[in-house]
Amino acid sequence: MITGNLKSSYAADEQVLxxxxxxxxxxACLAGLAAIAAFGNxxxxxxxxxxxIMLIAVTGVNVVIGYTGLMSLGHAAFVAIGAYAxxxxxxxxxxxxxxxxxxxxxxxxxxxxxxxxxxxVGLPSLRVKxxxxxxxxxxxxxxxxxxxxxxxxxxxxxxxxxINTPAPNLLGWEMDTRREQxxxxxALAVLSLLAAQNLFRTRVGRAFIAIRDRDYSxxxxxxxxxxxxxxxxxxxxxxxxxxxxxxxxxxxxxxPEQFELDLSLMLVAAIIVGGMGRTMGPVxxxxxxxxxxxxxxxxxxAIAGGGAELAQIRAPIQEIAFGALxxxxxxxxxxxxxxxxxxxxxxxxxxxFARG
Amino acid sequence: xxxxxxxxxxxxxxxxxxxxxxVGLVSVFKATRVVNFAHGYLIMFGAYFYFTFAVLVPxxxxxxxxxQSWRPEWMLxxxxxxxxxxxxxxxxxxxxxxxxxxxxLIGALVCNALLGLLIERVLMRPLMGQSVFAMIMLxxxxxxxLSGAAQLIWTSDAEFVPSLAPNTPIRFELFxxxxxxxxxxxxxxxxxxxxxxxxxxxxxxxxxxxxxRATAEDQSTAYSMGISVPRVFSRAWVLASTxxxxxxxxxxxxxxxxxxxxxxxxxxxxxxxxxxLDSYLGVFVAAMVVGVLEALTQWQFGGEWAGIVxxxxxxxxxxxxPYGLFGSKEIERI
Numbered sequence: 001m002i003t004g005n006l007k008s009s010y011a012a013d014e015q016v017l018x019x020x021x022x023x024x025x026x027x028a029c030l031a032g033l034a035a036i037a038a039f040g041n042x043x044x045x046x047x048x049x050x051x052x053i054m055l056i057a058v059t060g061v062n063v064v065i066g067y068t069g070l071m072s073l074g075h076a077a078f079v080a081i082g083a084y085a086x087x088x089x090x091x092x093x094x095x096x097x098x099x100x101x102x103x104x105x106x107x108x109x110x111x112x113x114x115x116x117x118x119x120x121v122g123l124p125s126l127r128v129k130x131x132x133x134x135x136x137x138x139x140x141x142x143x144x145x146x147x148x149x150x151x152x153x154x155x156x157x158x159x160x161x162x163i164n165t166p167a168p169n170l171l172g173w174e175m176d177t178r179r180e181q182x183x184x185x186x187a188l189a190v191l192s193l194l195a196a197q198n199l200f201r202t203r204v205g206r207a208f209i210a211i212r213d214r215d216y217s218x219x220x221x222x223x224x225x226x227x228x229x230x231x232x233x234x235x236x237x238x239x240x241x242x243x244x245x246x247x248x249x250x251x252x253x254x255x256p257e258q259f260e261l262d263l264s265l266m267l268v269a270a271i272i273v274g275g276m277g278r279t280m281g282p283v284x285x286x287x288x289x290x291x292x293x294x295x296x297x298x299x300x301x302a303i304a305g306g307g308a309e310l311a312q313i314r315a316p317i318q319e320i321a322f323g324a325l326x327x328x329x330x331x332x333x334x335x336x337x338x339x340x341x342x343x344x345x346x347x348x349x350x351x352x353f354a355r356g
Numbered sequence: 357x358x359x360x361x362x363x364x365x366x367x368x369x370x371x372x373x374x375x376x377x378x379v380g381l382v383s384v385f386k387a388t389r390v391v392n393f394a395h396g397y398l399i400m401f402g403a404y405f406y407f408t409f410a411v412l413v414p415x416x417x418x419x420x421x422x423x424q425s426w427r428p429e430w431m432l433x434x435x436x437x438x439x440x441x442x443x444x445x446x447x448x449x450x451x452x453x454x455x456x457x458x459x460x461l462i463g464a465l466v467c468n469a470l471l472g473l474l475i476e477r478v479l480m481r482p483l484m485g486q487s488v489f490a491m492i493m494l495x496x497x498x499x500x501x502l503s504g505a506a507q508l509i510w511t512s513d514a515e516f517v518p519s520l521a522p523n524t525p526i527r528f529e530l531f532x533x534x535x536x537x538x539x540x541x542x543x544x545x546x547x548x549x550x551x552x553x554x555x556x557x558x559x560x561x562x563x564x565x566x567x568x569r570a571t572a573e574d575q576s577t578a579y580s581m582g583i584s585v586p587r588v589f590s591r592a593w594v595l596a597s598t599x600x601x602x603x604x605x606x607x608x609x610x611x612x613x614x615x616x617x618x619x620x621x622x623x624x625x626x627x628x629x630x631x632x633l634d635s636y637l638g639v640f641v642a643a644m645v646v647g648v649l650e651a652l653t654q655w656q657f658g659g660e661w662a663g664i665v666x667x668x669x670x671x672x673x674x675x676x677x678p679y680g681l682f683g684s685k686e687i688e689r690i
Contacts, residue, residue: 071489073496124671127678130488131391135629136674138622139667146664261622265496272493316507323500330494331482 016198033186037179045178051290052185053246056192058270058282060239065268066277067200068232069212070125074137075267077121077144078114078237080259082244083165084148085110087254088156090166100172103249110245111238117144118237125229129215141264148256162255165248175249185246192239197279199235208232212277240267269326275336284337292325293318362535363651369537369545371647376548377603377624378631378639379555380596385633386559386572387592389488390480393495396621397502398468398597402604403613404510405467407517410460410605426455443524446539450522457518464601472597476590484589503618519609520544544606551599556636564591572634623663626670632683642681645669 007013017023036048061075089106097105124136148157157163168175168184175181199205207228210218219225248254266289274285300314333339377399384392392398414424431448450457475498483491521543527536559565570578571588579585607617623646631642646666654662679685 071492124674128674131492131633132629132674132678134492135625136671139626139671142622142667143664143671146660149660261619265499268493268496312511313508316504319500319504319507323497323502323504326497327479327494327501330490330497331479334486334490 014201016194016201030190033190037183037186040179040182042178045182047290047294049178049182049185049250051286052182052189053243053250054267054270054290055189055282055286056246057240057243058267058274058286059192059196060236060243061267062236062271062276062278062282063196063199063208063239064232064236066271066281067205067212068208068229069215070122070229070232071130071134072137072233072236073134073261073264073268074121074139074141074144075236075240076259076261076263077141078118078240079244079247079263080144080148080256081117081237082110082114082241083248083254083259084157084163084244085113085241086245086248087163087165091156094166099169102166103168103170107242107245111241114241114244115234115238118233118235118240119230121237122230122233125233126226138261138264141261145256145260148259157256160256162253164253165251168249178250181246181250185250188242188246192242193279193283196239200279204228204231209277266322269322271336273325273329273336275338278336278338280341281336281338284341288325288337289322292321296321359655360652361530361533363655364648365535365537366541367648367651368644369541369647370650371644372545372548372552373603373606374624374627374643374647375552375640376599376606377621378628378643379552379636380599380603381624381628382633382636382639383555383559383568383592383599384596385628387568388480388589390491390495391625391628391633392596393492393625394498394502394618394621395596395600396624397499397506397618398472398600399604399607399621400506400613400615400617401471401502402464402468402597402601403608403617404506404604405464405601406460406605406608407510407613408460409463410456411517413459413463414456423455423459425452427452443522443539446524447522450519453518457520460518461520461602461605464605465598468597468601468604469594472593472600473590475597476593480593481586481589484586499618503615507615517605517608517613520547520605540609544610547602548606551602552636552640555595555599559636564588568592623666626666630666630670630673630680632680634684635680635682638680638682642669 005019007018012018017026033048036044040048057075057079060078061072064070064072064075086106086109089109090102094102094106121137121140125133128136147153149160151159153159168181170184173180175184200209207218207223210221210223211225211228211232215225244259270285270289271281272285273288274283275281296318297314300310300317303310329336377395380398381392381395384390384395413419431451434444434448479494479498480491483494519540521540524539525536526539526542527534529535559568567578567583567588568591570581570583571585575585578588604617607613607620624643627642627646628639630646631638631640646669649669650662650665653665673681677683
């Protein structure tokens with residue numbers, strides 16, 4: 001039970017961040033991000049950008065898996081669609097638009113295209129759930145990547161060889177350094193998290209949660225499964241599309257193989273590690289999932305000093321560590337890191353009277 | 357017409373191997389209600405074990421000569437009289453390899469069975485009674501662990517591995533058109549079908565098979581009737597990992613061993629869902645249909661299109677029949 005959180009008006013109760021600790025936390029986070037943008041070295045910026053992009057995608061996956069309870073193993077496909085939509089938009093329609101406007105139009109277009117494909121991929125969710133849906137979305141992922149790789153679409157997608165991507169240009173602000181791009185990514189990541197937090201105090205978000213808890217009961221309560229399941233897929237695909245758009249802007253070149261099953265599994269792993277159906281879950285999960293391989297790299301560098309033989313076993317060890325994270329959290333902490341922080345905060349809140 | 361037949365037969369042969377892989381998935385699902393996403397990687401381990409015992413061990417310095425290549429007097433005598441490329445020479449080549457093939461198969465079966473037991477004991481059993489999501493994600497985590505471990509253990513890419521049967525070319529006429537096959541492929545198909553049939557019969561008639569079916573029907577009732585459900589679980593995993601080992605050995609002889617062998621498991625997963633998770637018949641039909649469709653696609657559109665045939669097929673089938681062609685509908689209590 002949370003104490004000291006008294007509300008005296010409905011307006012106060014309905015706020016997105018409903019107590020001052022949360023608001024303080026948000027401000028602290030914003031200050032931290034500003035500090036990274038101002039003082040972080042190139043390595044920190046690079047890692048932070050990767051985290052930001054992944055965070056947006058994982059927030060999307062959290063909508064569909066964590067809140068709506070639909071199992072999806074194919075969300076990398078939406079990231080791919082977002083990324084390729086941006087590139088294709090710049091290479092075709094971008095020719096008529098002035099450079100300074102193209103980015104501002106391209107990102108919403110990518111998000112919209114992803115959401116649309118999300119509805120299509122979500123169609124099986126009306127018929128099947130659980131495992132069957134996982135395999136259906138997995139199949140969709142394979143098919144999307146396969147289509148991108150085809151020679152027929154190669155003039156637009158670059159086929160197997162990938163395609164060069166443009167740099168973002170925000171109304172005349174040419175963002176050609178990583179640091180500038182970080183500002184864009186961080187801003188969008190914070191906004192997406194707030195939007196996700198907001199979603200779950202609305203009618204739509206509550207419908208999602210009702211479907212997750214018991215789909216038949218939700219239907220009896222008058223929630224249209226048909227409508228809300230597809231909406232859930234659309235929203236999560238839109239998040240992933242945004243992540244894909246930023247991915248395309250951030251890297252100089254995108255390849256179809258970057259969006260294969262590995263990425264899908266990484267997105268799902270991040271919410272398992274972080275905690276499903278919680279706003280902060282994706283944040284913790286992404287930090288762990290991105291940091292663990294980096295820490296392993298640093299450790300290997302410290303031990304071996306970069307010997308070629310040790311470098312060869314680094315990749316498999318990173319892979320094993322990734323799998324061990326999923327397995328370990330499922331076995332020992334199935335509610336993820338948010339559960340650990342919950343316990344810690346609760347103990348702090350009650351201190352010195354009770355712990356746990 | 358002749359080509360259709362040729363490709364259809366090729367398709368049936370790969371369909372049989374799909375069926376052999378699928379039988380492991382179905383058995384584990386029937387007994388434990390877990391769908392093993394990492395089954396492909398179990399197969400990859402089977403292939404690597406076969407490679408280890410059939411190629412690496414005989415090459416070792418301490419291995420006896422005959423293990424590497426068995427050449428008794430009579431074989432050399434027979435060999436001397438034969439012309440090049442005669443079917444008999446292929447059989448003799450195979451006989452010379454026979455000791456290491458047998459060693460490879462036995463090694464792969466035993467090691468993979470142990471691996472299956474280990475996975476069941478350490479990872480799956482603690483999750484007994486948990487949500488489907490947790491179990492599936494556990495096998496997803498297992499994918500990374502297994503593929504990383506395989507890269508750690510077997511750093512070299514696998515070279516040639518001896519095929520399970522003499523690789524004589526076979527030609528015959530069917531409906532007025534020439535059909536051309538390799539003996540090893542045909543033997544692989546026969547092995548796969550025999551194992552598939554054997555397992556179906558075992559599940560139908562033997563005591564442990566009936567225990568598996570009872571557990572599939574209702575776990576707690578099976579428990580109260582004196583069936584040791586945990587033992588059924590480990591049996592199912594051993595069954596899956598040993599059939600996976602055979603399938604891995606066959607795949608290794610067909611297309612060589614690489615970490616990408618694990619991806620094979622996903623297409624078989626699609627096939628299993630298409631046929632119906634708990635139906636051996638359905639899975640068999642689906643495996644054969646997908647095998648033939650793949651071969652025909654390969655013929656018409658080229659090899660890369662064949663790769664997505666199972667996924668397109670499963671999507672179409674799931675949209676029309678959510679529980680697969682022959683699967684039983686899941687009934688939920690509210």
